[in-house]
Every structure is written in C-alpha cells, then in structure tokens.
Amino acid sequence: MSDVTGDALSSFLGEQLGADVTVADLEEHVEGWSRDTVSFTARWQGDEGEHEQRFVVRAESDAQVESGRRSEGNDIETEYRTMDAAQDAPVPVPTTRWFEGDRSVMGGKFFVVDHRPGDAPVVWDRDQRAHLQEAWDGDSDLPDQFVDAAVGVHEVAPEDVPALENVPAEAVVDREIDRWVEVYRESTVRPEPAVEECIRWFRANKPEVPETTLVHGDFRIGNMLVDGDDLTAVLDWELARVGDPLYDLGYASLQYFAGKLIEPTERPELACSLLEREYLYDEYERRSGRTVNRERVRYWRAFSAFVMMTIGLSGVHQFRQGDTDDVRSAWFQYIVPGLVEDMLAIVREDRT
Incomplete structure (x- = not known):
C-alpha cells in the first residue's frame, strides 16, 4: 500500500x-x-x-x-x-x-x-445476491435507483468532461475494438479460436452509434454503495470514457455481474441480480427519452464479456510478469471460461 x-x-x-x-x-x-x-x-x-x-x-x-x-x-x-x-x-x-x-x-x-454510507454488494456471495434479488421481488426502490443512476451518468455531455478524450460518435466502436483487442493480444498466452471468432463478429457487426455521453465503463451494482434500500454512491470511475450510453446497459446486463462464474446463476434474467434486464431497458428508455436499441445493447453485452475476460487475462499476465504479487490477479484466470461461454451464447444467432 x-x-x-x-x-x-x-x-x-x-x-x-x-x-x-x-x-x-x-x-x-x-x-x-x-x-x-x-x-x-x-x-x-x-x-x-x-x-x-x-x-x-x-x-x-x-x-x-x-x-x-x-x-x-x-x-x-x-x-x-x-x-x-x-x-x-x-x-x-x-x-x-x-x-x-x-x-x-x-x-x-x-x-x-x-465518505458515503453503505457497502458495495458482492454478487458472487450467495447471501448478498439473494438480498439483491429480494429487492426486485419486494417493494424496494433500489432497482429504480439503479436505473436513475444510469440515466444520471449519461446526462453528462462529453464537453463537460475535458479530462476525457472526446471521440466522435462514428469512431466509438472502432476505438473500443482496437483498444481492447490490443490489450487482449498483449495478455493472452496463445490465441483462443472461440475468442478470435467473436473478435471477427465484433468487427463485422459494428452498430451505428447516434450520440455520445459520459460512460461509466464499469457500471454494476458492485461499484455502488448500498445502505439498506438506498443507493448512496456510484464509485470506481477508472474506466470512464466518452462513448455510447448503451454500453453501460449492456455491461450491467452481463450474467457475470449477476454472480455467474462457470455455473449459471439462479436468476439469469436479472441484471446485477437486482432487476430484470427488460425492465432496465424499458425504464431507462422512459426516463432518459433515449431509444434503447436492443441489438445495440446485445452487441455491447457480448463486447463487455470480451472486455471483462480481457481484464482477467491482463491481471494474470501482470502476476506472471511480476508486475504484481497480489494473488487476486492470478485468480482472474478462473473467470475466463464462463465469459467466453457468454460471448458465444450472445452471438450464437449469427453463428448458426
């Protein structure tokens, strides 16, 4: 430290x-x-x-x-x-x-x-995951606060964040692909055929991005503080960038962030174990006035699995190279198979 x-x-x-x-x-x-x-x-x-x-x-x-x-x-x-x-x-x-x-x-x-009160939920802990699921099944305001937080992040215009590179909307997807493929190439021991197939899919199916906003980049319940039924803070802005606001919705929808590693989670329909994905999309659309194109969100869900897998591989690479002695970096190898599985599942309609 x-x-x-x-x-x-x-x-x-x-x-x-x-x-x-x-x-x-x-x-x-x-x-x-x-x-x-x-x-x-x-x-x-x-x-x-x-x-x-x-x-x-x-x-x-x-x-x-x-x-x-x-x-x-x-x-x-x-x-x-x-x-x-x-x-x-x-x-x-x-x-x-x-x-x-x-x-x-x-x-x-x-x-x-x-300081803000509250704790960051750990969705891979069964009891904490169950508590989040109960918020959806009961009368908690927490799911709606999650939606409002996403809307709030995306109300920040690119020009209001001079610390971030202001990328034109038409360049956003290529920026994301080039950036993360480069990290993947640097971090992997050998190319994985299934991942290479997904990279080809990303390049062949690039969505049209009509606008850019501030994007949190790591938008999930584990990067928020929850105090009872209140969402008290959105933390960890390390991956923030100017980009497609629907990226955050796709990212939050990963089953990995609902507690899945290898085995499926009990409630795969819930984003972050907290709210149904379709409710997230519908309510975000209603509250933001921004159309939530489901194909674009699907693209970003697949791409987010690739991003998270690449972050995992990068952590293992840093540990192997001696850049860190934190064993949690080595543990990241265990998240890779499930994320590759998720990538393939999301893009399977175009693979059959």
Whole structure:
C-alpha cells in the first residue's frame, strides 16, 4: 500500500484546511483493489467550532507506482476529474475534495472525497445476491435507483468532461475494438479460436452509434454503495470514457455481474441480480427519452464479456510478469471460461 498513514493524512489535510487536523479510525477497503482505498475520520477546529467528518482517500497502488504501468483504465487524476465533472449530475457521486499529484506526499498520487454510507454488494456471495434479488421481488426502490443512476451518468455531455478524450460518435466502436483487442493480444498466452471468432463478429457487426455521453465503463451494482434500500454512491470511475450510453446497459446486463462464474446463476434474467434486464431497458428508455436499441445493447453485452475476460487475462499476465504479487490477479484466470461461454451464447444467432 502507498504511505496512507494517519500522520500523512493529518499533515495533508492540515495544509488544505489551514488547521490542526487529527485523523483516526482508518479502515482499508479491499473493494476497488486496483487502487488503495482507505476511509478515515478527521477532526479539526474551525471558525464555527469543532468539526468532525469522515473522508475517503484513493491512491495509486504500490504496483502502479513501482512498475510505472497503468491499469487498463484511466490514470488516477483522470478518475478524479471525471468524478468532479459529475458533481452536478443527478447521480450519487461522493463530493470531491482534493487531488494531489506529488507522490512524495503519500507514496503515490491520490485524491480525497467525502465518505458515503453503505457497502458495495458482492454478487458472487450467495447471501448478498439473494438480498439483491429480494429487492426486485419486494417493494424496494433500489432497482429504480439503479436505473436513475444510469440515466444520471449519461446526462453528462462529453464537453463537460475535458479530462476525457472526446471521440466522435462514428469512431466509438472502432476505438473500443482496437483498444481492447490490443490489450487482449498483449495478455493472452496463445490465441483462443472461440475468442478470435467473436473478435471477427465484433468487427463485422459494428452498430451505428447516434450520440455520445459520459460512460461509466464499469457500471454494476458492485461499484455502488448500498445502505439498506438506498443507493448512496456510484464509485470506481477508472474506466470512464466518452462513448455510447448503451454500453453501460449492456455491461450491467452481463450474467457475470449477476454472480455467474462457470455455473449459471439462479436468476439469469436479472441484471446485477437486482432487476430484470427488460425492465432496465424499458425504464431507462422512459426516463432518459433515449431509444434503447436492443441489438445495440446485445452487441455491447457480448463486447463487455470480451472486455471483462480481457481484464482477467491482463491481471494474470501482470502476476506472471511480476508486475504484481497480489494473488487476486492470478485468480482472474478462473473467470475466463464462463465469459467466453457468454460471448458465444450472445452471438450464437449469427453463428448458426
């Protein structure tokens, strides 16, 4: 972990707030493990009396600093700038506070945001998956808040996020294919015939993208905080980009994000184990006023399986190359077969 310590945080916040700051109750979070994430409580004396607030610091990991290798996502400053650009959008995003690019302060670049209550659901845990399914079967507002979050993300226009490359709509699909195929080629030990067939399908069936918006890029319930029946935050903007808003819908619809590894999940019709896919599409269309072309969503579902499989292979490759000693990267090999299966299942209509 970067040098995220109470003393370092006290010193940094003292400079930002112009006060003596004490830091306590540091808690390391394993979610979003491509970066180091720590929540803590800060106390200081201000003009209006004593203040106490809980914050979260998100920092480059040691592997990122030592190897100089970026992950497949954006650098940490771009992640912060993207979250900052989404502050006024109707989507729950933690309030952004400070970005620090000087690695000497805490061993890596980092940013600080306000803490939000709740936990990130783990859909591969049977009990947590069942809790999400109950939200759909009962009278919880959580499924509708999920839809609203997607609509809110896509209300941010490309020009409002200057930290991201503003790609023309007609170039979006080729950008995605070229980017992720390159990572796949770098990460795989040998070409997999089934994957090569899907890559050919991606190139032969490129959808027409009529518009671009901010796209979260990793839009799933596991990257959100849930407090009871409330969706309190959308986190992990590392894969954000300008793109087709329907990408996020296709990505969220992967069975992998409903808890599937090799064996099918109990409720394959539920996106993120939380709401029926068709309900997600219909309600998103109604609330956003944007037509949800089912063939385009199908394309992005297949492509998202390829993206997630490639991220898994990249993690294994980094472990094999010695870029990381985190055994979770090695574990990623086990997600690959199920995602290849999903890719083939989605495109099978054009393979028969």
